[in-house]
Amino acid sequence: MTILTTARLRLEPFNQSHLDGLQAMNSDPQVMRYITGRAETREETLASIARVKARWDEWLFSWWVFIERDSHQIIGAGCIQHLGRDAANPLEIGWRLRQDKWHQGFASEAAQEMARFAFETFGVGTLCAVCHPDNKASEKVMQRLGMQFRAIEHWYDADMLTYAMTRADWDGRPALPGRAHGKDDGSA
Numbered sequence: 001m002t003i004l005t006t007a008r009l010r011l012e013p014f015n016q017s018h019l020d021g022l023q024a025m026n027s028d029p030q031v032m033r034y035i036t037g038r039a040e041t042r043e044e045t046l047a048s049i050a051r052v053k054a055r056w057d058e059w060l061f062s063w064w065v066f067i068e069r070d071s072h073q074i075i076g077a078g079c080i081q082h083l084g085r086d087a088a089n090p091l092e093i094g095w096r097l098r099q100d101k102w103h104q105g106f107a108s109e110a111a112q113e114m115a116r117f118a119f120e121t122f123g124v125g126t127l128c129a130v131c132h133p134d135n136k137a138s139e140k141v142m143q144r145l146g147m148q149f150r151a152i153e154h155w156y157d158a159d160m161l162t163y164a165m166t167r168a169d170w171d172g173r174p175a176l177p178g179r180a181h182g183k184d185d186g187s188a
């Protein structure tokens, strides 16, 4: 199980100790608005941690919590996983943040590092991302990451904006101000 770090975040594979932090975020209907449309119960959060732990064992990638390095609080979560959670499908990258942490660049910062992990550690060929057509904030994270709109595709029982990025897109991405570049930022 792989821990990732960025300038402001530590990304930890889900474990039992993350229950309270994950539940606080996932029980906010605004966070879940374009995902399931309703607050997640504590039992559901508990079950998702168990599922995710099994996927880490099986696939060597799955969901991380985003821990703010300054406060040590769980402020979000993100994933690399098979679309539809079916190993026959391409890989997707995903993210969510606690509402009080929106608009500060945390999702894009984590997305950079999760994508780096997928392309550079795993040698993934293509990463997809999907969102509800009205979820403009999530679409912007995809665009900021350098993903390209592909089509409206049917995933998770809904028509979703589907973006994709190849390894070649990743290697050729421009350096944008505000992007956390990890080891590539010129620092020692």
Ligand SMILES: CC(C)(COP(=O)(O)OP(=O)(O)OC[C@H]1O[C@@H](n2cnc3c(N)ncnc32)[C@H](O)[C@@H]1OP(=O)(O)O)[C@@H](O)C(=O)NCCC(=O)NCCS
Pocket (backbone or CB within 6 Å): 030, 031, 032, 033, 034, 035, 094, 095, 096, 097, 098, 101, 102, 103, 104, 105, 106, 107, 108, 109, 130, 131, 132, 135, 137, 138, 140, 141, 178, 179
């Ligand atoms: C989707 C979601 C994670 C996007 O969060 P976000 O805060 O908009 O995205 P980022 O963390 O990348 O922040 C980008 C914003 O921070 C600003 N910002 C500030 N500092 C920044 C920095 N250092 N780097 C990048 N952006 C920065 C950007 O200008 C941008 O501003 P904007 O919101 O006015 O466009 C969030 O809306 C969310 O959790 N939604 C609910 C869950 C969800 O729908 N998840 C996606 C399912 S498909």
